[in-house]
Amino acid sequence: MVIPSILLNFLFPPPTSLFVTTMSVIGISSLTNAGYMEIKGKHMQYSKFLNEGVAKKENETKLSSRTGMLWFYTPALLVGLSSFLMFPGQDLRFVLLASALTVHFLKRVLEVLFLHKYSGSIGLESAIIVTLSYTLSTATMIYAQYLSRDILDPSIDLKYIGVGLFAIGIIGNFYHHCILANLRKEGDKEYKIPQGGLFFLVICPHYLFEIFGYVGISFISQTLYAFAFTLGTIFYLTGRSYATREWYISKFGDKFPKDVKAFIPYVF
Template sequence: MWWPPFLYPPPASAYVAAMSAVSLASMANAGLAELRGRHMAYSKFWHVVAAGSTAGGGKGNGKQAGGALLRSRDGMLVAYAPALLAAAASFAVPGAVVGARAQLLSAALAAHFLKRILEVLFVHRYSGSMPLDTAATIGCSYLLSTATMIYAQHLSRGLPEPPVDLLYPGVLLVAVGLAGNFYHHYLLSRLRADGGGDGDKGYKIPRGGLFELVTCPHYLFEILGFFGFAMIAQTAYALAVATGTAAYLAGRSCATRRWYESKFEEFPARIKALVPYLL
């Protein structure tokens, strides 16, 4: 049977095979949901929809009305901390990360989620709240995908090495993704710090960096980071996660661009959603 030369042969694990299919399908479906206006309960879109439903006299958002709520900052910490702990703890589990590839994968995943937590604490500016069950669901998803990526890498020990070695290009791509994502998150935080824009939330059209060309360059660099993980791992599961993440963030990017167009009549038509000049 033909198999891509840049991937390890699939391990004899029904769990990893099933998780590869589930991760790709669920993330792609989430991206389609974003395009159709069904947003996860942690974005500006969800708060607008929830507020509008309540003001209109309807039932509103059930989670907002009756479920436990966290401050948005606390909710994002709940979402990211378990995955960071899993990646860091893998170094303490005997035999879990053996060899340069496995060690670099766990280190890259730990760096990714550590960066996210540091941004939550020191960079991002939040308003509003997040349902506890949403934070817990996102946290479980990140934890499961991180642990499974490390486990799939562990199962690749003893399998033939892929003919095409992408390990160190993958490390470079992760570094580019982390740096670019942080830089554009910083630009967004400065936008909110300046005030003005859309009411008391301070929304403005982002400027600087790749914001001159696309609405969501921070998502573009996050996608690059996830494909960097896939290049370090060179497992089918890591590639499925990266592809699913790209599909989801593409949907969010298109929804974001649509939102900016609805908020700002002067939004430039030349600015794409995710990929400069293309998408």
């Protein structure tokens, strides 16, 4: 894959790996399509969108929300942890990338176990799709980084900026997840309009900070695959945020503040 020379100031040259190239194309195209489907009302079947936007399937297998979300994140966490054993003695950039991915999914697993409150289930098909996306993208990102080990670093080093952005993203995402969890008392399954943090500006600040986190990861990595996956994630979360705002408006009507955007303050 050929990329403009000016981008080589920021990126490692793409590896001569058919697997990584294929995964780059699949990742950005599938996530972009998933974001478009969210805007069109065809949602991934979990959280508030369970059974919305799709025809109900008879005898469809469903998982509890806790079990489904553990499926989402645990394999990717294991990939991150195992990378330290599979690729020992790597440089600082590799260690930072593998650490960021491991911390990201460890946080997710701990939130599933100890923070989130649940009100529904997750379709098995959606659980498999999301699990494969997280697991394959994590493995590919680490492998692409490994393939760049003997290549001269890009002239513009973004890895320390990436660490800062990742820290902002993971802290901001956790903070707003705490707000969402505290909206409900034990046993309460009703949705409420979130308040606190940046919820007065956007309905999905947790997605905004998740994007900060992934931008940070791509800055740490500086591989084409990492940027492609991050761009695809931005497209998907844009669609999911739009759909979430529309859902809140449909559910709460005039009670939902119209100046609250989807996930970019004052803009979208």
